[in-house]
Amino acid sequence: MSTGNVHLIVTCTRRKTVSAGETVFPDERDVEKAYGVWMERLAQARRRSPPMTAGELYTGQHWSRAAAAAARNGAEMWVISAGLGLLHVSDPVVPYEATFSSMPFSHSRLWESLTARPPAERRSVSLRMLMQARPDERFVVAASPVYLRAVEPDLLAGRYSLCAPEQLTVITSKGYQGPLKDSVIYTNAGMMKGLNTNMTGLNVSCAVQLTGNEEESSTTAHELYA
Incomplete structure (x- = not known):
């Protein structure tokens, strides 16, 4: 395992500090039309x-x-946003409302558009480019199966560029069984008490355990996932 910098990648949250107002993802069934309106x-x-x-x-x-x-x-810290693409916490944004969970078309097609034609300037426009630029660093991703499937091709491409596959750890639930599963640690409801969290925060709470001191986090992870 690399001992270099750690990147914590989480999904966007429904709760925001400023209201979205009229900036709500359009109710369109065609992904290209939806992206143009968006x-x-x-x-x-x-x-x-x-x-x-x-x-x-x-x-x-x-x-x-x-x-x-x-x-x-x-x-x-980075964010997988259904409306804005890949965000570093320092990237400029506008208040908005968008979630993959309510979109009727291919989520991976939308993510492809968000990374190929990002809505604004980005520190890194895709997970693949981020990992290619930092091949000796660690990446810890906390995402629901819906979000993970949306970014799956991007994340797979990024994993291929890392010095070692184990530099990528993905925290998700057993609803995901795709090609990234070799990098996955699965969560379950039995972990909530030990992590002092609810189901909404479970993946992130597990990921947090893996971003600290490597020796300490490995011990904690062993206790949680045994």
Whole structure:
């Protein structure tokens, strides 16, 4: 396992510090049409919204826990956003509302558009490019099966560029059984008490255990996942 920098990658949260207003993902059945309308709505939002970063936009228990752990352990924090693509916490954003869970088309097709034509300037436009730029570092991803399947091709491409496959750890539930499963640690309801969390924050709480001191986190992980 690499002892270099750690990247904590979590999914976006429904709770935000500022209301989305009219910047809601369009109710379209065609992914290309939806993305075109969405880009227009984001452009309008940028003209009327005060500037803010991803780190300032998201809120809620599991976001706060992840942000505190990243700061405490010196990890870089990233967000998989259904509406804005891959975000570093320092990237500029506008308040918005979008979730893969309510989209009727291919989520991976939308993610492809978000990474190929990102809505705004990004520290890194895709997971593949991030991992290619940091091949000797560690990546800990906490995502639900829905979000994980959306970014699966991007994450797989990134894993191939790492010095060792074990530098990628994915925390998710047993609803995911795709090609990333060799990198997956599965969560279950029995872990909630030990991590002092609910189901919503379970994946993030487990991921937090893996972003600290490598020896300490390995011991904790062994106790949790035995």
